[in-house]
Amino acid sequence: MIIKNQDNAAAALSRPRAHAMLHFTVLLWGLTAILGKSITLSAAAVVWYRTAIVIAVVFAALVVRKRPLRLPLDRFIRLAGIGVLVAVHWLLFYGCIKVSGVAVAVLCLSTLALFTAVVEPLVFRRKFRTYEIMFGAIAVVGVLLLLKLERLGSPLGLAMGIGSSLFSSAFGTMNGKVAKSEDPQMITLVELGSACAATSLVFLWDPTMFAAPWAVPAADFVKLIVLAIACTVIPWMWSLRVLTVLSPYVVSLAVTLEPVYSMVIARVVWPETESFSTRFYVGAAALLALNPLNVWVSRRMLR
Numbered sequence: 001m002i003i004k005n006q007d008n009a010a011a012a013l014s015r016p017r018a019h020a021m022l023h024f025t026v027l028l029w030g031l032t033a034i035l036g037k038s039i040t041l042s043a044a045a046v047v048w049y050r051t052a053i054v055i056a057v058v059f060a061a062l063v064v065r066k067r068p069l070r071l072p073l074d075r076f077i078r079l080a081g082i083g084v085l086v087a088v089h090w091l092l093f094y095g096c097i098k099v100s101g102v103a104v105a106v107l108c109l110s111t112l113a114l115f116t117a118v119v120e121p122l123v124f125r126r127k128f129r130t131y132e133i134m135f136g137a138i139a140v141v142g143v144l145l146l147l148k149l150e151r152l153g154s155p156l157g158l159a160m161g162i163g164s165s166l167f168s169s170a171f172g173t174m175n176g177k178v179a180k181s182e183d184p185q186m187i188t189l190v191e192l193g194s195a196c197a198a199t200s201l202v203f204l205w206d207p208t209m210f211a212a213p214w215a216v217p218a219a220d221f222v223k224l225i226v227l228a229i230a231c232t233v234i235p236w237m238w239s240l241r242v243l244t245v246l247s248p249y250v251v252s253l254a255v256t257l258e259p260v261y262s263m264v265i266a267r268v269v270w271p272e273t274e275s276f277s278t279r280f281y282v283g284a285a286a287l288l289a290l291n292p293l294n295v296w297v298s299r300r301m302l303r
Contacts, residue, residue, distance in 0.1 A: 018245040019291075022254050025235040025242065030261030033102045035227045036094045039220050042209040043094035044202040046224070047087065049216070051196035053228035054236075058189045071186065079178065079187060083194025085171035091199065092164035100157025106259040108161025110143035111136070115169035116252035123173045131297050132249055135290050139256040142290070145283025146259055169252060175240060176248035184240040188233070253294055260284045 013021070039046055062069060071079070096105040114136030121128045171191075178187060203210040216224075242251060263280070 013241060013245050015245055018242050019254075021238050022242045022246065022251060023257070025238045026254050026258050027261045028231050028235040029255070030258045030265060032227065032231045033097060033106055033258075033262055034265070035223050035231065036097050037102050039223050039227075040217065041211050041220060043091055043098050044199055044206075044209045045211045046094050046227075047090040048196060048199045048203075048210070049224045050090070050228050050232060051087075051192045051199065053225060054192045054232050055189065055196060057229060057233055058185055058192075062185055062189065067183070067185065069186075069189075071190065075182070076190060079182070079190040080194035082171050082174050082178070083191035084198045085167050085174070086191055087195035087198035089164050089167035089171060090195070091202065092160045092167065096157050096161040096164060099160060100154055102262075104157050105161050105164070106262065107140075107143055108158065109165050109168070109258065110140050110256050111162060111165045112168055112172075112255050113139045113249065113252045115166050116173060116249045119169045119173050120176070120247065120249050123177065129298075132294075135253060135294055139253065139287060139290060142283045142286035143256060143259055145279045145286065146263065168255075169248075172252060173248040176243045176251075179240045179243035184237050187240055188236050192232075192236075250291075250294065254291055256290070257287050260287055 036043075036046055041049070093105055093109070096108060114133065117129065117132035117136045120126075175187070175191075239251065260283075
């Protein structure tokens with residue numbers, strides 16, 4: 001089912017608007033690590049409740065709008081497969097936060113652009129671009145400058161963080177292909193429905209990781225709702241729309257700014273405890289410069 005309205009939406013979204021929407025999306029994603037750290041549930045429970053709430057919201061929206069809820073089996077399987085990758089990414093990401101903290105998780109996520117510079121050419125069957133790999137490496141250095149890491153945490157936490165980034169690159173690149181032909185709401189429903197089902201398998205392995213709704217603290221429930229709606233439904237839809245105009249690599253490069261946004265938000269919320277050093281400004285400037293620099297270089301290289 002190719003949605004005609006999708007083509008019209010893509011045509012209406014200019015590249016400048018797509019870039020602006022992308023950075024608002026990354027800004028909202030910047031809250032996820034902070035919320036994930038403050039929620040007391042296990043990593044698997046956080047992912048399960050996050051996806052379950054998203055499914056309920058998107059399903060209700062589709063019913064209210066009287067949108068079709070059927071997909072051909074082959075396309076359903078493709079989206080469900082991408083959803084499994086999403087589940088693994090989130091499980092590893094929140095697992096890294098629980099094991100090694102937000103700083104290590106964010107640092108590992110900075111490798112996303114580097115991974116995407118390798119994964120995207122394989123998926124889209126195009127040549128590798130040296131400057132993309134170089135910019136991806138610079139992004140990692142920029143994030144290193146942002147963070148004050150005396151030690152990089154446990155090997156398990158690092159492995160989970162790097163794995164999280166790799167799976168994020170994989171599903172983000174694949175979404176770059178399906179976003180041009182599928183309804184964003186259907187993509188969200190199927191992918192995150194699959195992610196929720198895949199996460200449920202974790203509880204069969206370790207039932208103690210699940211928390212029944214009545215056992216979830218009220219404060220955690222509020223944070224889960226914010227995480228699901230403000231940090232998932234809205235930015236997820238925006239990211240899918242952005243992918244109809246921009247490449248997965250451009251999106252991944254913008255995501256490296258997530259720690260900058262997270263630290264600025266923390267500075268606003270906790271001004272008495274959070275401060276910026278010179279190295280933060282150097283790292284932030286490097287990351288901010290990479291995005292327009294990538295646009296300029298890509299235009300010159302692809303002429």
